[in-house]
Amino acid sequence: MSRPRDAAATKAALLDAATKLFGERGFDRTTVRDIASLAGVNQALLFRYYGSKDALFATVLATQSRELLEDSPAEHLLRNVLLRMMEEKPRREDHPLYAVLRSSHHDSAAEVVRRQLGEEYARALSSLTDAKDAELRADLVLAWVVGIGVLRSVFGKQPLANADADTVAALVTQAASVLLEHTEPG
Amino acid sequence: MSRPRDAAATKAALLDAATKLFGERGFDRTTVRDIASLAGVNQALLFRYYGSKDALFATVLATQSRELLEDSPAEHLLRNVLLRMMEEKPRREDHPLYAVLRSSHHDSAAEVVRRQLGEEYARALSSLTDAKDAELRADLVLAWVVGIGVLRSVFGKQPLANADADTVAALVTQAASVLLEHTEPG
DNA sequence: GTCGGATGTAAGCGAATGCTTACATGGGGG
């Protein structure tokens, strides 16, 4: 039943390994040899199945980030993302968001994916307020989520890194509601 | 008057170039050859004056970040940092903070500097509230600043990237005051 | 003047990187 030669399984193993390593180390510090090694296959297969390291990275971003967004309705998105982020162990750096954050601006397909992802989150959040500058407010809330992730993963900042998930979610959603609550249009 | 051979000036030129390039590209994507080239000197001098790329990076962090913190009293720190961040052009990536953000976790002296810097900012912010979880609240506000910087520099996210500085500062300080204002203890 | 150390340069070393190529192998269809 086990097929030792299975292109689909190999391709998936490469994607899994890449997701983990890009998230842990970022784009630059992850080598194609590391990815192939973790997947247990020859590195040449990475290029056969994905073409280039850049293309594989773009695939990782597109695949992972969509899951995060589709889990929650807009009004629970902030709280759910925060809880998910905080419930993981502080330095668990294979969170999908981290791969995005860790990657600087290299002119690959990943740039497009990254920008598109930001737009999708912001659009979901901006639907929560009817303020004139709804999109800016949504950007600010998105920035907060991003910043919390960075402080936990890159800085390992205490006490945030080991803080209680519900406490953090409560504080942030309370403060963010100042920006995102529905008000009288003015 | 101009001294063509001036160790101090050369050293400073290297630090300036490194500050700019680390901020723009992050640690990994900045090469010692680029730094030396921008400074207009031979790359061997970088190693003579700073020992290693890691040590130079740590020096950049320590030098730049202190200036930011010492400019403002705690009660104006958030607003001032936001204004300074927003008043610069959206993708001006040589902001001191960005060098910190762009660098992943490599076990160099920079790790120490980075952590110490976070502590200093958080301490200043936490003095603004007497809530029991003051340090956590300070971390969250610091995270917000960090996230805004990331969204502007890494994502170039619109409308945040080109938003009015005062508007952003007003929105953020207003929302953050929920976390940082002085309240009755207990 | 000249000697010596401070300052700067040119060249390159060894290792690592993304990617390619030439080849082995194995399993399903004729």
Next chain:
DNA sequence: CCCCCATGTAAGCATTCGCTTACATCCGAC
């Protein structure tokens, strides 16, 4: 059975990286 191509491998290529070494050159001390 056997052939063929999908699958996988080993080896290496060209480049770039951080860093070193060997060597010029300038300036101040005496």
